[in-house]
Amino acid sequence: MENPAIFWRVTLWILFWGAVGGVVTPRVYARKDKDISQAGLAGAAIGAALGPIGLIPLWIRTPKLTGRLIVLAGLMVIGIFVAAFALADPNNLCVANGGFVVSQLTNGIVIGIIYGLMALGLTLIFSILGVVSFAHGEFYMIGGMVAYFLSVSPFYKELRKSAEALAENTGGILAFVNYVFPPLILLLSACIVTFVIGVIFERLFLREMNQGKVERPGEYAILVTFGLAFFLQYFTQALTSANPVKAQRFWDFPRVKIPEESGDILKMTAGNITVLREISIPNPRFTAAVIAVVMLGILMWFLYRTWTGKALRAVSQDRQAAAVTGINPDNMNTLAFGMGAMLAGLSGASLVQVFSWLPQVGIPAAARSFVIIVLGGMGSLPGAFIGGLIVGLVEAAGTGCIPDTTRAAAYIPAYGMIILTLVLLLKPTGLFGREL
Amino acid sequence: MLRTRKTLWLLSLLAILILALAACAPAAEQVGEPAAEQPAQEEAAPAQEAKEEAPAEEAKPEEASMEPIKIGALAPLSAPGAVVGGEAMRDAMNIAADEINAAGGILGRPMELIIVDTEGLPEKGTAVAEKLINQDGVVAIGGGYHSSVGVAVKEVTHDNHVPIVFAEPWNDTITSVMYPEVFRIAPLNSEVSAVDVKFIIWLRDVAGADINKVVLLTENTDYGIPAAEETTRLLGEADIDAVTFSVDIGTQDFSGIIERVKAEEPDMIMVLATGEASYNFEQQAADAGIGPQDVPMLCNQVSLVSDAFWTNVPDGNYCFVRRVGLPVQLYNDVAKNFLAQYKERTGKEAAESYALEAYDSIKIIAQAIEEAGSTDADAIIEALENIEYTGALGTITFPINSKNPPDKAGVDPKWWHQFPEPAITIVQYQEEGQDSNDTTVVFPETYATGDPIIVGQE
Numbered sequence: 001m002e003n004p005a006i007f008w009r010v011t012l013w014i015l016f017w018g019a020v021g022g023v024v025t026p027r028v029y030a031r032k033d034k035d036i037s038q039a040g041l042a043g044a045a046i047g048a049a050l051g052p053i054g055l056i057p058l059w060i061r062t063p064k065l066t067g068r069l070i071v072l073a074g075l076m077v078i079g080i081f082v083a084a085f086a087l088a089d090p091n092n093l094c095v096a097n098g099g100f101v102v103s104q105l106t107n108g109i110v111i112g113i114i115y116g117l118m119a120l121g122l123t124l125i126f127s128i129l130g131v132v133s134f135a136h137g138e139f140y141m142i143g144g145m146v147a148y149f150l151s152v153s154p155f156y157k158e159l160r161k162s163a164e165a166l167a168e169n170t171g172g173i174l175a176f177v178n179y180v181f182p183p184l185i186l187l188l189s190a191c192i193v194t195f196v197i198g199v200i201f202e203r204l205f206l207r208e209m210n211q212g213k214v215e216r217p218g219e220y221a222i223l224v225t226f227g228l229a230f231f232l233q234y235f236t237q238a239l240t241s242a243n244p245v246k247a248q249r250f251w252d253f254p255r256v257k258i259p260e261e262s263g264d265i266l267k268m269t270a271g272n273i274t275v276l277r278e279i280s281i282p283n284p285r286f287t288a289a290v291i292a293v294v295m296l297g298i299l300m301w302f303l304y305r306t307w308t309g310k311a312l313r314a315v316s317q318d319r320q321a322a323a324v325t326g327i328n329p330d331n332m333n334t335l336a337f338g339m340g341a342m343l344a345g346l347s348g349a350s351l352v353q354v355f356s357w358l359p360q361v362g363i364p365a366a367a368r369s370f371v372i373i374v375l376g377g378m379g380s381l382p383g384a385f386i387g388g389l390i391v392g393l394v395e396a397a398g399t400g401c402i403p404d405t406t407r408a409a410a411y412i413p414a415y416g417m418i419i420l421t422l423v424l425l426l427k428p429t430g431l432f433g434r435e436l
Numbered sequence: 437m438l439r440t441r442k443t444l445w446l447l448s449l450l451a452i453l454i455l456a457l458a459a460c461a462p463a464a465e466q467v468g469e470p471a472a473e474q475p476a477q478e479e480a481a482p483a484q485e486a487k488e489e490a491p492a493e494e495a496k497p498e499e500a501s502m503e504p505i506k507i508g509a510l511a512p513l514s515a516p517g518a519v520v521g522g523e524a525m526r527d528a529m530n531i532a533a534d535e536i537n538a539a540g541g542i543l544g545r546p547m548e549l550i551i552v553d554t555e556g557l558p559e560k561g562t563a564v565a566e567k568l569i570n571q572d573g574v575v576a577i578g579g580g581y582h583s584s585v586g587v588a589v590k591e592v593t594h595d596n597h598v599p600i601v602f603a604e605p606w607n608d609t610i611t612s613v614m615y616p617e618v619f620r621i622a623p624l625n626s627e628v629s630a631v632d633v634k635f636i637i638w639l640r641d642v643a644g645a646d647i648n649k650v651v652l653l654t655e656n657t658d659y660g661i662p663a664a665e666e667t668t669r670l671l672g673e674a675d676i677d678a679v680t681f682s683v684d685i686g687t688q689d690f691s692g693i694i695e696r697v698k699a700e701e702p703d704m705i706m707v708l709a710t711g712e713a714s715y716n717f718e719q720q721a722a723d724a725g726i727g728p729q730d731v732p733m734l735c736n737q738v739s740l741v742s743d744a745f746w747t748n749v750p751d752g753n754y755c756f757v758r759r760v761g762l763p764v765q766l767y768n769d770v771a772k773n774f775l776a777q778y779k780e781r782t783g784k785e786a787a788e789s790y791a792l793e794a795y796d797s798i799k800i801i802a803q804a805i806e807e808a809g810s811t812d813a814d815a816i817i818e819a820l821e822n823i824e825y826t827g828a829l830g831t832i833t834f835p836i837n838s839k840n841p842p843d844k845a846g847v848d849p850k851w852w853h854q855f856p857e858p859a860i861t862i863v864q865y866q867e868e869g870q871d872s873n874d875t876t877v878v879f880p881e882t883y884a885t886g887d888p889i890i891v892g893q894e
Contacts, residue, residue: 093696093699100695100699104692107695108692110691111691242513242522242523243519243520243523244712244744244748245748246719246748271723271751280724282723284723285691355689356688356712356715358515358712359514359515395692396691396692398692399693399696405679405681405682406664406680406681407682408681409681409682409693410656410682412684412687412689
């Protein structure tokens with residue numbers, strides 16, 4: 001960094017006025033008997049963005065604190081921070097190399113989408129059952145294991161051959177079968193296995209808790225899901241050994257170049273897609289992100305357009321009222337736990353072609369999911385998805401922009417934690433959490 | 437009634453799960469059990485008969501004399517440790533134990549090898565070493581893979597005055613602290629770095645590769661950080677720029693780092709991250725167009741586990757890999773015999789360097805106890821200092837010791853209780869799916885079996 005003084009002065013300014021705004025604003029609003037639910041966050045954002053120039057009028061006029069105001073102030077803070085960074089380190093790749101910035105942003109979005117899918121399952125379980133599943137990472141691991149072992153089985157190899165033959169025999173009309181059908185089998189298998197394990201576990205261990213037959217349900221849920229996590233991890237290790245495995249990519253991209261000569265706009269090889277010569281996404285990662293987006297769409301359709309989905313949401317909002325309308329909350333609990341486990345399993349199945357897979361692979365993934373759902377707001381589905389994107393982007397920005405290469409990647413687990421700490425300080429319910 | 441049925445059902449399910457676990461866990465049992473099994477039982481049989489015939493009081497000294505001598509062994513058998521390495525070491529150490537017991541045990545007593553899982557974590561390594569010493573009562577410890585674990589465990593063995601022969605940890609400080617109990621047959625980190633850099637300079641100056649900038653991907657451990665620092669220093673002396681990227685052990689997603697590595701436009705990449713992290717990086721780099729087929733890459737030594745390597749890094753052809761120990765063509769009889777048993781036990785075609793080291797670490801302890809004629813720690817240490825053991829790695833001695841300390845010998849303290857001559861070669865995968873046994877030895881020229889294929893050169 002060429003001019004670290006600029007960067008650190010601006011950072012200290014942001015932190016100082018952010019802290020002043022975050023602490024004083026709720027008190028000013030409370031004294032004037034106004035809504036203080038957003039006061040901490042809004043005060044911190046406005047203070048960090050404008051310092052005393054913004055805070056003094058805010059405290060005098062105490063306007064209504066809308067989400068738009070907070071977002072605007074937040075964007076200003078990011079803008080000031082980025083400008084300070086650019087002035088302090090003009091040769092940094094994140095400042096001087098536009099292609100690099102776009103690539104890192106793309107990486108962040110792609111991995112953020114995948115994080116979001118993983119966290120969605122966890123937040124779905126929490127919103128319906130009120131339980132934080134500590135076995136979520138293990139469902140993720142099992143999804144990947146199921147997909148891997150099926151992918152190397154003779155059955156799957158035969159299936160691929162048949163799909164290829166069908167695609168060839170139909171002269172390309174059913175070419176998509178070759179691409180879509182075999183991987184779909186892997187994903188569906190992972191979904192079914194994790195869903196079934198989730199349903200069985202809920203019926204055996206959580207139903208009695210939800211029926212009020214367990215004395216200390218909070219502690220019971222933590223212990224029993226921890227127990228499940230250990231059991232699944234070591235049971236899998238006993239079955240599969242602790243050696244890492246990795247599935248081959250689900251399909252090869254067709255070779256495409258636009259324009260035909262240079263491929264400057266789009267260039268696809270079997271294992272990579274390059275857009276505008278700068279944005280490069282490896283096939284497995286792209287595939288996993290597409291699966292996550294499709295699954296998110298299906299989940300949203302299910303939750304908002306079907307009776308069962310609406311019933312799930314109803315139970316998450318008011319269990320007793322939902323029961324009065326004829327919804328069986330116990331069945332919804334079972335369904336939610338199964339679906340949550342299934343979403344984790346699906347994430348795992350889509351990522352087993354990206355990462356080496358071990359029985360312990362779910363531990364960091366689960367830890368990240370906990371960060372995401374607290375960041376997004378416990379029980380909030382959009383919050384989980386947005387939280388995933390934020391964590392993905394922050395990790396990409398941190399890894400890409402921190403000048404010291406010996407630290408940039410080593411701090412990956414810390415980036416999400418920093419954001420989480422800030423959000424918890426300013427908005428303890430998370431970005432999209434329900435106000436208490 | 438319903439509750440009773442449900443309870444019964446739950447109990448039945450639990451029983452089935454426990455049975456399934458028990459049935460599926462041979463590997464876990466193998467770790468802790470005496471490796472002697474067949475041979476030990478055969479050897480012990482006459483003593484057993486005598487014991488049955490003799491009156492109870494008279495049997496006591498007999499029983500005591502047939503008490504197994506317990507030797508501990510460290511290996512990373514679960515993540516985030518390098519599991520592929522740990523499992524190879526476990527198999528190798530079990531072969532050593534079987535051989536020792538088949539040959540009559542140690543001091544006429546059977547040997548019991550207790551292998552514990554360090555998970556590649558210093559805190560776990562410390563805990564299992566404490567257990568080995570204070571609960572299991574081992575007289576010496578062998579094995580060990582991760583440097584960070586070695587650095588921590590050496591303190592435990594020193595505090596408890598139990599000799600240890602480290603098989604694979606490379607960190608220089610393990611021996612440079614000059615603890616009487618600590619011996620090592622693995623190479624020193626600084627020596628390995630020196631070989632790596634000599635290889636890179638050779639690639640540039642002799643093989644004609646254009647290498648001006650090297651990116652090092654290292655793990656944040658007592659192995660990775662010193663190795664990267666020493667390599668950077670030595671590369672600097674050869675006018676080669678080095679940029680180091682550090683990651684946590686067990687890192688999975690390298691996408692952000694790979695973009696930065698790409699932006700550095702390196703002429704060569706070195707992977708100083710062990711275990712699964714190395715596989716993840718190598719394949720993700722290949723996916724991003726800077727893999728072993730695009731840029732010369734010195735992959736991590738776990739790449740020598742061919743099956744795991746090709747499963748996890750299908751685009752890993754042309755990886756250079758550092759191998760500790762002689763090339764197969766130059767194996768001595770001990771190594772050939774070990775390889776045959778290793779193949780039979782594991783189905784693998786080649787033995788990894790850490791398997792050879794692990795095997796030797798147990799056998800050298802057994803020979804030291806035999807020569808000491810006692811399981812007393814001081815006697816074993818003295819025997820190790822004077823030992824001349826011919827093993828799979830060659831003839832092992834520890835010439836810098838209490839009688840010839842570093843200051844008297846005029847060498848750095850890192851050579852204390854250190855096997856001075858482990859052979860280090862660089863091999864290259866030159867065909868997809870190739871077994872590590874069949875890889876081409878490219879460096880040093882003395883051992884070379886072929887020329888390197890240098891990718892990415894215009």
